[in-house]
Amino acid sequence: MSETRILEVVYRxxxxxxxxxxxxxxxxxxxxxxxxxxxxxxxxxxxxxTDPTLSYRYSCRMGVCGSCGMLIxxxxxxxxxxxxxxxLIQGNLVTVAPLPNFDVVKDxxxxxxxxxxxxxxxxxxILREGDALDPEPGTEWLQxxxxxxxxxxxTYCIRCGLCMVACPTFATDPEYLGPMPLxxxxxxxADSRDGGFETRREIAGTAHxxxxxxxxxxxxxxxxxxxxxxxxxxxxKREFVLSYLKVIRHRGKASRSExxxxxxxxxxxxxxxxxxxxxxxxxx
Amino acid sequence: xxxxxxxxxxxxxxxxxxxxxxxxERYVYTLHRVTGLGLLGYFLLHILLTTSRAFGExxxxxxxxxxxxxxxxxxxxxxxxxxxxxxxxxxxxxxxVELGFAVGKPEDPVYPYRTSLNKQRPLLVAVxxxxxxxxxxxxxxxxxxxx
Amino acid sequence: xxxxxxxxxxxxxxxxIFVFLGLHMIVMHLDDVVGLFTSGVGATDWESVLxxxxxxxxxxxxxxxxxxxxxxxxxxxxxILFESNVGRAWQKAINVLFxxxxxxxxxxxxxxxxxxxxxxxxxxx
Numbered sequence: 001m002s003e004t005r006i007l008e009v010v011y012r013x014x015x016x017x018x019x020x021x022x023x024x025x026x027x028x029x030x031x032x033x034x035x036x037x038x039x040x041x042x043x044x045x046x047x048x049x050t051d052p053t054l055s056y057r058y059s060c061r062m063g064v065c066g067s068c069g070m071l072i073x074x075x076x077x078x079x080x081x082x083x084x085x086x087x088l089i090q091g092n093l094v095t096v097a098p099l100p101n102f103d104v105v106k107d108x109x110x111x112x113x114x115x116x117x118x119x120x121x122x123x124x125x126i127l128r129e130g131d132a133l134d135p136e137p138g139t140e141w142l143q144x145x146x147x148x149x150x151x152x153x154x155t156y157c158i159r160c161g162l163c164m165v166a167c168p169t170f171a172t173d174p175e176y177l178g179p180m181p182l183x184x185x186x187x188x189x190a191d192s193r194d195g196g197f198e199t200r201r202e203i204a205g206t207a208h209x210x211x212x213x214x215x216x217x218x219x220x221x222x223x224x225x226x227x228x229x230x231x232x233x234x235x236x237k238r239e240f241v242l243s244y245l246k247v248i249r250h251r252g253k254a255s256r257s258e259x260x261x262x263x264x265x266x267x268x269x270x271x272x273x274x275x276x277x278x279x280x281x282x283x284x
Numbered sequence: 285x286x287x288x289x290x291x292x293x294x295x296x297x298x299x300x301x302x303x304x305x306x307x308x309e310r311y312v313y314t315l316h317r318v319t320g321l322g323l324l325g326y327f328l329l330h331i332l333l334t335t336s337r338a339f340g341e342x343x344x345x346x347x348x349x350x351x352x353x354x355x356x357x358x359x360x361x362x363x364x365x366x367x368x369x370x371x372x373x374x375x376x377x378x379x380x381v382e383l384g385f386a387v388g389k390p391e392d393p394v395y396p397y398r399t400s401l402n403k404q405r406p407l408l409v410a411v412x413x414x415x416x417x418x419x420x421x422x423x424x425x426x427x428x429x430x431x
Numbered sequence: 432x433x434x435x436x437x438x439x440x441x442x443x444x445x446x447x448i449f450v451f452l453g454l455h456m457i458v459m460h461l462d463d464v465v466g467l468f469t470s471g472v473g474a475t476d477w478e479s480v481l482x483x484x485x486x487x488x489x490x491x492x493x494x495x496x497x498x499x500x501x502x503x504x505x506x507x508x509x510x511i512l513f514e515s516n517v518g519r520a521w522q523k524a525i526n527v528l529f530x531x532x533x534x535x536x537x538x539x540x541x542x543x544x545x546x547x548x549x550x551x552x553x554x555x556x
Contacts, residue, residue, distance in 0.1 A: 013347070100294065151390065171299020172294075209512070217309035223399075226394070234381055234383070235384040297515075338543035341481075375445050425461050
């Protein structure tokens, strides 16, 4: 099977130049691509052969960096993760538009800054009382595999923003935190090392936080990494409600080893961890 | 930094309908909103109207006569009943889902991804079947037996 | 915390409504099939209404149902409005207006439940 099949496809791309255009408009390109080419490959082909002014954002080309989210044939997808043949409409047409719900910078480039601001707002890092980066250097957090399983699914998030585009609430409510930040809030709340439950409840348990989710389920449908933000948000609401009803109480409860773990011996040839190269300072 | 012109690309109310992949839950979400708004509208009128019974039989009977025409009996009342059954049955599912009891435990994402939507879908199908059964019984009452 | 409290009661009220509005619907709309508390005539005939009104079970559950349904319904509408990007000022206004409107309607409903309960029992003697 060394035969390469060539497809002739029409790309209908939404263009917008901030210095020339008042409104976006659609432009069509007819290109030839190989079978198995991704939507991102097609965009490269247009730039190489037809129109070098077309702007789009990408980086890794393999579904890891989360830069090339676009509205492809009406649905939010990663351009690098989607083969052209999967998304053909009316025979040989592909429509490519920038991710909605975010401002367009140029052509297919959305401004994802609000996404990252909301992400930062939920304090996406381990919070401990005293806020020290590592109050007891030389020891380590102990966490069982079961404790890891409670949140590890949500660590696969690549912040591509597709869930924010599919979410019906975020379409109308710019104040809504959105699926990605809420899922990340739960990722840290469910982490046994974390002690920031109260802090995050002040941010995510508000009138524009977790309670604006009504489980339309679209975020989980479009997530390219199987992170399932919808599940995280429902589990987040459970934590909030049960702690309000005083059924559960939250505190950072992971234990630390006192120095090296008892009974564990360093394998021959494995060097000691290097000494800290930075000064330990409290986080702000 | 130079202030640049942007294009506001927010979907707005269109986003309540468009933008996603239209899973089954999205339709049910919309249905839940529509039935909820309908029930609330009916309920506010219902409070005011039934207040007439505090003023004795003539006032009550007069109001009941006004709202017992065929349009009310065969269109509005069945609609309210259906809205309640659908909203209520789906509400039971939403209570279980939104309190995190029907969405399953977090699992490793292995392609093809199965999400919490798959976990709660049997429940969704079950409550919809239950709603169908109650609606059928209601249909017999509303349209089947003579008054 | 405030919103957690509001939403928790929205859910609790929903479950309560499911049970008691379910009963209400069975009484009022499945009267031909089931025929509960209808004195052998239509559910909205005065005789049936009076019969239920004098039972303290109905008087109490009507008032509870009224409160729960008003809270649940108005909170639901508030959710939809909050999601419609109405702006911070409107959000505050909605909170105030909905509480006032809800309490007024609650007062009207309690008034009618109590008066009919008293009237109906006085009529029986």
